[in-house]
Amino acid sequence: MDKxxxxxxxxxxxxxxxxxxxxxxxxxxxxxxxxxxxACPAGExxxxxxxxxxxxxxEKAWRVLTENNPMPAIMGRVCYHPCEGGCNRQHLDESVGxxxxxxxxxxxxxxxxxxxxxxxxxxxxxxxxxxAGPSGLSAAYHLARLGHAVEIHEAGPLAxxxxxxxxxxxxxxxxxxxxxxxxxxETGVVLRLDTKVANIAESMKAGKFDAAFLAxxxxxxxxxxxxxxxxxxxxxxxxxxxxxxxEDKPLxxxxxxxxxxxxxxxxxxxxxxxxxASESIIVYRRTREKMPAHDFEVEEALQEGVMMKWxxxxxQAGEGNITIEKMELDEKGFPQSTGEFExxxxxxxxxxxxxxxxxxxxxxxxxxxxxxxVVRVGDNMMTGAAGIFAGGDMVPSERTxxxxxxxxxxxxxxxxxxxxxxxxxxxxKHEIAGFDRLNTWYYSEAPHTIRPMLNIIRRxxxxxxxxxxxxxxNAQFEARRCLSCGNCFECDNCYGVCPDNAVIKLGPxxxxxxxxxxxxxxxxxxxxCPCGAIKMEAEEI
Amino acid sequence: MPLQPVKFYQTxxxxxxNRLLAxxxxxVQANMQRTNSLNSGHRACQGCGEALGARYxxxxxxxxxxxxxxxxxxxxxxxxxxxxxxxxSWQIPWIHSLFGNAAAVATGxxxxxxxxxxxxxxGDVRVVAQGGDGGTTDIGFGCLSGMFERNDDxxxxxxxxxxxxxxxxxxxxxxxxxxRTATTMPLxxxxxxxxxxxxxxxxxxxxxxxxxxATATVADLRDLEHKVTKAMGLRGARYIHILVPCPLGWGTAxxxxxxxxxxxxxxxxxxxxxxxxxxxxxxxxxxxPLPVEEYLRPQKRYAHLFGKSPAVATIARIQAQADKNIxxxxxxEKEVR
Numbered sequence: 001m002d003k004x005x006x007x008x009x010x011x012x013x014x015x016x017x018x019x020x021x022x023x024x025x026x027x028x029x030x031x032x033x034x035x036x037x038x039a040c041p042a043g044e045x046x047x048x049x050x051x052x053x054x055x056x057x058x059e060k061a062w063r064v065l066t067e068n069n070p071m072p073a074i075m076g077r078v079c080y081h082p083c084e085g086g087c088n089r090q091h092l093d094e095s096v097g098x099x100x101x102x103x104x105x106x107x108x109x110x111x112x113x114x115x116x117x118x119x120x121x122x123x124x125x126x127x128x129x130x131x132a133g134p135s136g137l138s139a140a141y142h143l144a145r146l147g148h149a150v151e152i153h154e155a156g157p158l159a160x161x162x163x164x165x166x167x168x169x170x171x172x173x174x175x176x177x178x179x180x181x182x183x184x185x186e187t188g189v190v191l192r193l194d195t196k197v198a199n200i201a202e203s204m205k206a207g208k209f210d211a212a213f214l215a216x217x218x219x220x221x222x223x224x225x226x227x228x229x230x231x232x233x234x235x236x237x238x239x240x241x242x243x244x245x246x247e248d249k250p251l252x253x254x255x256x257x258x259x260x261x262x263x264x265x266x267x268x269x270x271x272x273x274x275x276x277a278s279e280s281i282i283v284y285r286r287t288r289e290k291m292p293a294h295d296f297e298v299e300e301a302l303q304e305g306v307m308m309k310w311x312x313x314x315x316q317a318g319e320g321n322i323t324i325e326k327m328e329l330d331e332k333g334f335p336q337s338t339g340e341f342e343x344x345x346x347x348x349x350x351x352x353x354x355x356x357x358x359x360x361x362x363x364x365x366x367x368x369x370x371x372x373x374v375v376r377v378g379d380n381m382m383t384g385a386a387g388i389f390a391g392g393d394m395v396p397s398e399r400t401x402x403x404x405x406x407x408x409x410x411x412x413x414x415x416x417x418x419x420x421x422x423x424x425x426x427x428x429k430h431e432i433a434g435f436d437r438l439n440t441w442y443y444s445e446a447p448h449t450i451r452p453m454l455n456i457i458r459r460x461x462x463x464x465x466x467x468x469x470x471x472x473x474n475a476q477f478e479a480r481r482c483l484s485c486g487n488c489f490e491c492d493n494c495y496g497v498c499p500d501n502a503v504i505k506l507g508p509x510x511x512x513x514x515x516x517x518x519x520x521x522x523x524x525x526x527x528x529c530p531c532g533a534i535k536m537e538a539e540e541i
Numbered sequence: 542m543p544l545q546p547v548k549f550y551q552t553x554x555x556x557x558x559n560r561l562l563a564x565x566x567x568x569v570q571a572n573m574q575r576t577n578s579l580n581s582g583h584r585a586c587q588g589c590g591e592a593l594g595a596r597y598x599x600x601x602x603x604x605x606x607x608x609x610x611x612x613x614x615x616x617x618x619x620x621x622x623x624x625x626x627x628x629x630s631w632q633i634p635w636i637h638s639l640f641g642n643a644a645a646v647a648t649g650x651x652x653x654x655x656x657x658x659x660x661x662x663x664g665d666v667r668v669v670a671q672g673g674d675g676g677t678t679d680i681g682f683g684c685l686s687g688m689f690e691r692n693d694d695x696x697x698x699x700x701x702x703x704x705x706x707x708x709x710x711x712x713x714x715x716x717x718x719x720x721r722t723a724t725t726m727p728l729x730x731x732x733x734x735x736x737x738x739x740x741x742x743x744x745x746x747x748x749x750x751x752x753x754x755a756t757a758t759v760a761d762l763r764d765l766e767h768k769v770t771k772a773m774g775l776r777g778a779r780y781i782h783i784l785v786p787c788p789l790g791w792g793t794a795x796x797x798x799x800x801x802x803x804x805x806x807x808x809x810x811x812x813x814x815x816x817x818x819x820x821x822x823x824x825x826x827x828x829x830p831l832p833v834e835e836y837l838r839p840q841k842r843y844a845h846l847f848g849k850s851p852a853v854a855t856i857a858r859i860q861a862q863a864d865k866n867i868x869x870x871x872x873x874e875k876e877v878r
Contacts, residue, residue: 009626009627010627011627012628012629013582013629013630014580014581014582014583014584014623014628014629014630015580015581016582016628017582017584017628018582019581019583019584022587054551054561055561441555441803442552443551443552443555444547444548444550444551444552444553444555446549480549480550480551482551484551489551490558491556491557491559492556492557492558492568492571493557493558495557495558495570496557496558496570496571496762497557497593497799498593499588499589499590499592499593499596499798500581500583500585500592501577501580501581501596502581505573507573517581518581518582520587520588521587522587522788522795522796522798523588523794523796524795526796527796527797528799528800530552
């Protein structure tokens with residue numbers, strides 16, 4: 001071949017030089033578990049649905065969300081959002097308002113009439129769900145999606161359980177509850193109201209059910225012995241909240257004392273205020289810091305004029321007044337009597353001391369184990385009796401709507417496997433995407449969006465919803481505050497920062513892959529990945 | 542029109558791409574069809590800032606010139622690692638002559654194109670000259686200054702890594718004070734590169750009152766691409782000085798290259814600004830101000846400042862220089878650009 005003077009080789013590309021052979025460690029793409037997802041009791045893929053909300057595809061976001069939780073409009077109102085407590089963004093400015101975006105998606109779905117897909121196939125198996133509360137509804141939804149015929153037997157006159165008979169309207173408007181329950185029933189779930197299951201074995205036999213999920217909740221208010229005259233009215237919190245749903249509103253009088261420090265106590269105190277009580281006083285034996293109620297609810301109650309008596313116990317209820325004893329905390333934080341007494345005027349005393357489960361339906365079922373008034377279940381949510389599963393407030397747990405929904409989903413998966421004679425093995429969890437995995441330089445500054453609040457006069461006198469929702473523009477803004485911890489959101493950083501062009505961009509939605517022929521293993525892509533979705537792994541040399 | 546950073550789209554314009562932005566608002570580097578002017582298989586060290594900076598800049602120049610571009614290259618790392626005979630990593634017309642004459646070679650190419658265009662033998666082909674800090678601030682400085690004063694139609698890009706790195710890390714006139722190199726050892730009363738020497742070529746380029754002078758770093762891609770695009774839209778002599786950290790010469794981890802460039806900008810050590818006809822027009826504001834220790838400590842070339850008895854006075858002198866930059870270029874003033 002003719003070459004110019006002094007030239008002996010053909011020109012070539014450096015692509016012949018496979019610099020990948022220099023590498024001692026290699027980058028790998030991975031998905032890590034965002035802390036919000038890890039904290040969600042209902043097992044939602046929060047980062048997954050926020051991803052779609054970010055681009056404005058709210059229907060897709062809602063569909064991804066409802067794969068795990070069929071009641072986002074309810075969740076967006078009553079969930080205590082442990083996700084936000086886990087959110088990595090709190091270390092940057094403030095947590096993402098996940099709960100408010102969830103509510104927006106739920107409301108949007110109701111407004112637009114989005115429906116669940118009908119089950120694709122039928123297994124021919126029948127499952128009985130006892131109780132139409134959050135746990136029962138969640139289990140029914142998931143079981144129906146898996147192709148099982150589901151019947152819910154509910155003792156009460158309406159579906160919803162504690163969501164209807166425990167949570168006041170100003171936190172959860174009933175139209176929202178009805179809409180989300182109705183949508184679950186549209187998937188083919190049969191709901192039988194006013195149908196109390198007196199004996200589970202008989203009900204299963206009569207209805208030819210192959211399995212049962214029990215979620216009857218905890219509806220019996222705990223009592224405490226208080227010496228009382230005839231004149232003072234002593235009632236329990238559950239009855240007060242339940243009667244709010246009926247025609248006859250509870251008669252509490254002008255001065256109402258609520259005994260207890262949980263969320264239920266706060267709910268009753270705020271309800272009493274709205275019913276016209278001039279004084280609504282919570283008496284609690286420990287301090288505000290020790291109160292099991294959520295701080296924001298305490299704060300909202302105080303704003304509405306609810307009063308608090310910390311470090312106090314009720315000793316006696318007399319005519320139109322009660323005697324309380326002041327307490328003090330010992331070194332271990334337990335309240336101890338001081339012998340100092342005080343009198344408070346009170347027309348009624350409401351006991352909010354926790355709830356017990358009505359376990360009568362389980363009588364005579366062999367193998368069941370009951371401890372401390374709740375039913376023992378295994379890791380698969382099955383009770384000691386084969387084919388009978390249980391969840392929600394009647395099993396040992398934190399008693400919240402979200403935990404109940406999570407139980408329902410988990411039980412549904414195990415019931416489905418059990419009906420096929422198999423064992424459900426949940427997929428291994430990814431490692432957590434902690435804050436130290438992120439490169440926060442890349443996220444722009446964006447403060448938390450504040451949700452509108454109802455004005456104080458209407459909060460004290462009506463049952464209108466207190467906390468407002470987001471509109472489309474600020475819901476999308478809030479969604480975009482998500483850092484996408486541990487999951488690629490296609491920012492192109494790895495593709496851009498590689499000095500060796502060793503990252504191949506596969507196109508929108510397809511993410512990236514490494515070209516190990518040329519990757520020298522510098523690790524820049526790992527350092528500059530905003531969300532921690534790449535890791536280095538030593539090469540075997 | 543100065544670059545308007547996108548205020549809030551999850552990552553705004555901080556990341557290379559952003560799926561929430563319209564495609565035309567994304568960076569050149571985010572494009573699947575980018576030129577990849579400097580292709581894979583080059584022999585630069587792991588995490589080389591110069592290889593990265595060169596691809597960023599030349600891809601942007603290719604994009605801005607409709608891929609009608611010729612590059613002249615000075616001797617240096619960039620030339621050595623990209624074109625060991627008979628291979629080349631360049632996917633553009635590219636020429637290398639000597640260490641010190643890149644600016645002159647580019648001037649010649651620009652003159653030749655001008656004549657060919659007059660004769661109708663050529664379209665509008667643009668010319669870029671590029672080199673490291675050694676080939677620019679030391680060896681090629683005469684040719685560079687000539688190109689500036691004649692206002693030749695060339696964009697000169699200097700990739701500044703603060704020394705002669707491929708020959709074993711010797712000092713250049715762009716080596717910062719106190720830095721250890723093979724020729725400025727950390728010995729004696731003033732260890733490392735002495736204070737009060739060296740030069741800042743962007744300021745000298747400005748003194749030529751040429752149409753455009755800018756500085757950039759590999760940590761701010763959108764800013765870098767904007768400046769290259771802006772320069773390519775102008776005629777006459779233009780100069781862009783890009784800070785490109787060198788893991789080998791600086792003694793930093795190969796994965797920290799971009800982080801080091803970011804720290805140089807955020808501490809005020811390296812001012813990122815632009816100037817037209819000798820006047821400063823914009824400065825990239827510091828986003829999260831940091832003391833210079835944050836920048837110095839990770840670099841082994843400054844390890845002698847942080848021994849058992851830290852060189853507090855030396856660090857304070859470096860801090861004073863950074864503070865001076867912050868004052869001079871208004872780096873803490875928001876919304877400057």
